[in-house]
Amino acid sequence: NAGVTQTPKFRVLKTGQSMTLLCAQDMNHEYMYWYRQDPGMGLRLIHYSVGEGTTAKGEVPDGYNVSRLKKQNFLLGLESAAPSQTSVYFCASSYPQGGGNTDTQYFGPGTRLTVL
Amino acid sequence: GESVGLHLPTLSVQEGDNSIINCAYSNSASDYFIWYKQESGKGPQFIIDIRSNMDKRQGQRVTVLLNKTVKHLSLQIAATQPGDSAVYFCADTKETSGSRLTFGEGTQLTVNP
Numbered sequence: 534n535a536g537v538t539q540t541p542k543f544r545v546l547k548t549g550q551s552m553t554l555l556c557a558q559d560m561n562h563e564y565m566y567w568y569r570q571d572p573g574m575g576l577r578l579i580h581y582s583v584g585e586g587t588t589a590k591g592e593v594p595d596g597y598n599v600s601r602l603k604k605q606n607f608l609l610g611l612e613s614a615a616p617s618q619t620s621v622y623f624c625a626s627s628y629p630q631g632g633g634n635t636d637t638q639y640f641g642p643g644t645r646l647t648v649l
Numbered sequence: 650g651e652s653v654g655l656h657l658p659t660l661s662v663q664e665g666d667n668s669i670i671n672c673a674y675s676n677s678a679s680d681y682f683i684w685y686k687q688e689s690g691k692g693p694q695f696i697i698d699i700r701s702n703m704d705k706r707q708g709q710r711v712t713v714l715l716n717k718t719v720k721h722l723s724l725q726i727a728a729t730q731p732g733d734s735a736v737y738f739c740a741d742t743k744e745t746s747g748s749r750l751t752f753g754e755g756t757q758l759t760v761n762p
Contacts, residue, residue: 566749573658573754574754574755575753575754576693576752578749581749623693625692637683637695638683638695638750639695640693641692642691643690643691643692
């Protein structure tokens with residue numbers, strides 16, 4: 534049971550380039566989330582998903598897109614990267630089927646993205 | 650808007666002492682609160698949670714206290730160890746099922762040997 538995994542761990546982009554961050558969870562969780570974390574700040578929600586095939590905007594969705602084609606995967610895309618998107622990105626999941634605490638979110642190790 | 654905030658950005662304690670990290674929240678409708686620990690270069694790790702129908706919950710060396718009257722949450726760490734050095738975040742939600750969490754800015758706990 535690997536929990537929540539994220540790829541890649543590090544990435545450097547030039548302004549205007551695109552990329553996709555992959556999040557995978559093997560806990561059969563229904564809900565998945567993407568956050569960004571900037572120095573001296575807490576986590577801010579970008580997008581989230583309450584189930585396969587569904588996505589919704591969070592607090593800071595501009596400049597990002599997401600897809601949840603499979604229950605275990607949640608992709609975060611940057612179509613045209615900007616320096617303001619330099620950050621550490623965390624994925625999380627929650628709401629196990631069949632019981633358990635529905636609100637506790639479990640986080641991945643993060644992806645450190647630099648946009649030059 | 651609604652927010653969850655922390656009283657102090659940094660806290661420095663001696664090894665073996667007890668630590669208390671505080672958090673204030675503004676949404677009186679919040680019914681679930683979580684404390685996370687984040688070590689350098691890692692993702693947040695769940696520590697302990699509490700629902701609004703409780704005022705105290707204990708875990709291993711950690712206790713969370715909830716005062717709904719003044720909208721205050723605290724995390725107590727007993728016999729603080731060097732491995733406890735990290736940033737601690739509180740988070741809250743006003744729904745009960747897989748809901749969106751609102752995170753505070755975090756408190757950096759440093760444990761001095």
